[in-house]
Amino acid sequence: MQITSFHPPRRTLMGPGPSDVSDRVLEAMSRPTLGHLDPAFIGMMDEVKSLLQYTFQTQNELTFAVSAPGSAGMECCFANLIEPGDRVIVCQNGVFGGRMRENVERCGGTAVMVEDAWGSAVDPDKLEDALKAHPDAVLVAFVHAETSTGAQSDAKTLVQLAHQYDCLTIVDTVTSLAGTPLYVDEWGIDAIYSGSQKCLSAPPGLSPVSFNQRAADKISARTTKVQSWFLDLNLVMGYWGGEGKRAYHHTAPVNSLYGLHEALVMVQEEGLENAWARHRDNHLELRHGLEAMGIEFVVDPQHRLPQLNAIAIPEGVDDAAIRSRLLHEFDLEIGAGLGALAGKVWRIGLMGHASNLKNVEFCVSSLRAVL
């Protein structure tokens, strides 16, 4: 065995994430590692917190990045907010609602599923029916932007409904954060998680989360310990929270956080509203290009995510062969379908740094060349 250094090809990443990472962020990752208790590093973490509060549009004190990918951010929300026996309403309209159910059950909760077709938004009426039918439910969980289908749900309305029936809310914004309007405080979202590798265009491996006071109070009032030591917010907060003193909990992923910091600085420089508008504009350009080729979108126009475009694979086309040609002839990655949509759709991401006109044109012309 003699393995040598790895030099990756440079792809254009237009799948469901990771998205293309800018050279600025890549370079930030390569800065000298600091100790995780170094005052200089702690100052940077305070900035990450402020920048995440801006990006989430929240004043929540409990706002930080879980030291692991989005799946762990999801688990952080569920493991902290659920106690054994809790009834949780989970809205499912794609793969990630199913993963939420897994989380509820593994935390000892009971999941009540509210099902919508894959590619549709979550139906508020069905949620209300479930809330009426299960007055003992304590939590409602749903996905704002379903990465598996490209559909966006009306988070504001769903959260309002949950609150009317005295439920807290957990909202998955892995794909929506910084790509499409999201107002955590204005909408009243109680617990939220996202990922670093979608519209933030930081390398994968971190999960921004935020919890409001109601959620924090529920966590402090638990009568059982959180089943995960690593994700126990009562412990993690000793490290991220408060002023000044940071207690040791686990060793933070220092260089990855440099990357997230730089990516968030770039969001702030552009301005959130401008970032949302850019995602929308590039989506419309992509739509024109694809529709001119006769390619159809899976999701209704009013629920389409601008940053994740699920399109029907044309009749008679070999899914895997086309994606392989795009990858090997054009260094272009687009996404396959997932779960119920495997083999039926492609997912074209226009996320974060990758959402630009050059990519739109490159994708359309490459697809035209191979089809």
Next chain:
Amino acid sequence: MQITSFHPPRRTLMGPGPSDVSDRVLEAMSRPTLGHLDPAFIGMMDEVKSLLQYTFQTQNELTFAVSAPGSAGMECCFANLIEPGDRVIVCQNGVFGGRMRENVERCGGTAVMVEDAWGSAVDPDKLEDALKAHPDAVLVAFVHAETSTGAQSDAKTLVQLAHQYDCLTIVDTVTSLAGTPLYVDEWGIDAIYSGSQKCLSAPPGLSPVSFNQRAADKISARTTKVQSWFLDLNLVMGYWGGEGKRAYHHTAPVNSLYGLHEALVMVQEEGLENAWARHRDNHLELRHGLEAMGIEFVVDPQHRLPQLNAIAIPEGVDDAAIRSRLLHEFDLEIGAGLGALAGKVWRIGLMGHASNLKNVEFCVSSLRAVL
């Protein structure tokens, strides 16, 4: 708010980790991000697996890096191997044995504690007494190299004992991997975890783990689901294991894995035995320098870790003030005491890339200057 790019100072990291990361590894982190299902990335993951097998000295198929820090690697071992009601013997001689107990209990197991003084090795006789007293125990867990005290235990003997009493073993090698002799297969260790940021000198955020067939069989034969979806090895293995096809589980931390790959290539280039010898030699140099200043070690010579030197803070010296001066005047980080040893000891790391003669001399002369 206007937050700008973060430019860390360049420290010399001689605490308990993270250790200094070489420019080669830092540069590797900044290479272009690939999709986590890209064939080029999957090829690199196969190499990471081979390199980890070499570093752990194992042929275990189930060898990979958990996408989160060492604490999550610990939790991965416990959550997968413990089912509710299992009795687990935990040997504690420092902070991390206590964290193991937390893990056992949060997984629904019962922990039997075998206590040794902080700074001592785990006493095999005490373990045997506990094994005799608790014939229903199914698992023994201990720390090979206690990062909180600098003491090394006799892993080979402890594992042998556990096996005589039909227990599987979980061994913490966060600080020992690549710094001091470790033979997973020869010693028969069943489940093992480590960290990227100690003697591997990769950035923090990944946890190498390995499981032998007995451990894998116990996991497959579980009658209850692993409580963590993110860490469930039955699911993770679809991504890391087997040949060719990788099922999507979670998005791997792509750039961090570039860094780990490069760090492991460097271990392979040097050769494990040479790396162990280098750690020992530099430890002896440090010892000479410190003893010449009248500074005493906390751990008996035969149980001292070469990569983590716990020394008694001299009488009348202000712990925090001295560490602060080292940091601000010399850009030198050494570690504080943890838990029962807080305020009583300093921990000087000579780990991985940071274990070199220049650092030894710099540390001794800087300490002499401020004391």
